[in-house]
Amino acid sequence: MKVIGKHTAEAQKTRQLEDVISRKDKEIRDIKRECAEQFKAIKDLCFINDYGDRSMKLRKIYEIASDNFSALVKDMVITDTPKQTHQCKIIELPTTDQSNR
Numbered sequence: 001m002k003v004i005g006k007h008t009a010e011a012q013k014t015r016q017l018e019d020v021i022s023r024k025d026k027e028i029r030d031i032k033r034e035c036a037e038q039f040k041a042i043k044d045l046c047f048i049n050d051y052g053d054r055s056m057k058l059r060k061i062y063e064i065a066s067d068n069f070s071a072l073v074k075d076m077v078i079t080d081t082p083k084q085t086h087q088c089k090i091i092e093l094p095t096t097d098q099s100n101r
Contacts, residue, residue, distance in 0.1 A: 038068050 042064055045057050 035068070038064055 042061050045060055045064075048057065
């Protein structure tokens with residue numbers, strides 16, 4: 001078994017990789033937390049007792065979903081570099097005639 005010294009190039013490279021992994025793990029946790037908050041907002045909207053205007057709730061749910069979808073796609077497109085081989089597949093959200101936009 002080979003022992004790596006603290007100040008060798010291998011040890012420094014290992015430390016850098018561990019730092020990158022740690023930052024990516026934190027980023028993933030933050031994204032999961034943000035998604036959970038948005039899903040909670042959608043869930044809460046579904047249980048609001050506003051019997052008069054169902055379309056208002058649906059419009060708000062659509063806004064939450066489309067804003068977060070757009071942000072995620074934008075983030076994927078920006079962070080992908082030409083060196084990476086994977087492509088993001090953009091899924092278009094369906095539009096309805098009920099939209100006021």
